[in-house]
Amino acid sequence: MKKILLVAFLLISVGASAQTKSQSYIEKFKDDAVRIMHQTGVPASIILAIAMHESASGCSAIAQNLNNQFGMKGYGTTTYKKRKKTITSSYRKYDSPTDSFNDFARIMTEKPKFIGLSDQFTHYDYLGWAHGIQKAGYASSRKWASQVLGMIKKYNLNMFDENPDDKSTILASADSK
Secondary structure, rough: HHHHHHHHHHHHHHHHHHHHHHHHHHHHHHHHHHHHHHHHHHHHHHHHHHHHHHOOOOOOOOHHOOOOOOOOEEEEEEEEEEEEEEEEEOOOOOOOHHHHHHHHHHHHHHHHHHHHHHHHOOHHHHHHHHHHHHHHOOOOOOOOHHHHHHHHHHHHHHHOOOOHHHHHHHHHHHHHO
């Protein structure tokens, strides 16, 4: 009985810890994501969800050592120290996580295989963006878009996309009460 309670407690603790890390990550980068959305048209929910998915909410080695939140490959190699070992990596190194966010948005709006997405989808069509990014070849996993959409739903990230239709509906329902 004690073992079962201990295991249950550990599972709850790990789940709560992951939730806290994700919530902290959202709080830390939501303003950057919204600013980038207004500059580029890439939904803030997509920026946040992909960054959280690819970097384990900032806990991955490349996120912590290279400020690379999206797993972007570089053109050469870069090195960093991890537990007294020198790691050589083909991932891009950024001066800050925000630089990584800006580079991701630049790629989504300037790289030929993604460039049509901003013409095809509005900044509040996160569903279209997720499937469009996957279809364009961002990730090889067939589950990638559904995983990203799951992050958006779980953390309600689409509230950062500022859909004017949603706001009018919310205001209308608030006025009628």
